[in-house]
Amino acid sequence: RIMKWAKLKGYRNHYYISPQIWAWKEGRIKDIKRDVDEMYVILPFEKEFYEQKHQFPVHFVGHPLIDAIAQRQSVDHTKFLATYQLDDRPLIALLPGSRKQEIKKMLKVMLEMVDQYPKYQFVIAGAPGQEESFYSSYLKDYPVTLVMNRTYDLMSLCHSALVTSGTATLETALFKVPQVVCYKGSSISYQIAKRIVKLDYISLVNLIMDQPVVTELIQADFNKRSLKQELDLILDPTHRNRVFTDYFELEKKLGGIGASEHTAKLIYKDIKK
Template structure:
């Protein structure tokens, strides 16, 4: 990566089902951004639970400057100007690195209809649940379109004031997780939060 150029992280999740649902829309958003900002770099950490074969079909026919890094998400986070991430524990880890982020969530339409009737929550991203407020924008289901993802990412990367403000607000997540060593508390806190949903 060129340290003189902006970097957007693409975090599609660690499960094959997430990759199938989220990676295509993330790459479509990246294509829109690449057309507007050809200097923008993209980096995508590949979880250790996934192989190149899980990613290859989604990259076929695309000419995008995406650097795929096997299993080094913790190293990737601070190198990014902003990140678009699947919901889940990754959002807490990103928040601890104080890297501005937008969160996307998309499941099968029928599952979403059932879930939205049964479960009422103010926030879907764990970083927002921990903070007790919406710090990271959430693009859920029908809002998780390439156009909306690209618009949020563009703003987070190129709007210096918004980027800086989010970095400050993400301190609240770190404080609630126990300071600089908070990453050790992520798994336990996640279980506790999910048990009360």
């Protein structure tokens, strides 16, 4: 709505980070073509989507998550373990999402893995905006640690992860952590989404690579048996090496550091014209 108003007033519109019209409501391309002068996209397949499918030229500038991860302050491994009373066993991170209803569904199944792997220790990445007390009722007697608001620190140290579909799947990949991508919603929501969203994959990792680099367990497939099977796989050294190779290729496709700076320079260049 702001773009439409601005265009009518004679302003040039620069749009940084495209809406995901490749996933749903593709008809928005009409408004974009009408109101946007320069579009800056952060996913490599978006350039092809806009230019080849819709004949609308865009700039691929790379992904700002690479900068966010590269610029973060490194964490002291020993101090982190001591702070949360963790031992030297490898860490498996649980990322059950950010919304209450989502966390309830995801965490219940993820926690069923804890007793199956005594040689590992499980750590939940608490979501910003949620209280510790919210998680407590689900933890019961599980030997699992809750770490609030330190997801990047945890990801930099963990061995593997179970991750709810979303941006976290890409963050996990950029930290080079083998993962199983999980998602389960209500039956009605899932059936609606299937009809609206026309994608081969739900994780950004697989969408960018256009192949199943990470396993996606969706709806009925997200169960204790399948999750254990896939967790066994990402703990296997041979499989992990293949994942690491794919992750490095993924990072190359994302264009390296400097997405926002690159965008700013392009906008400045256009303004100077």
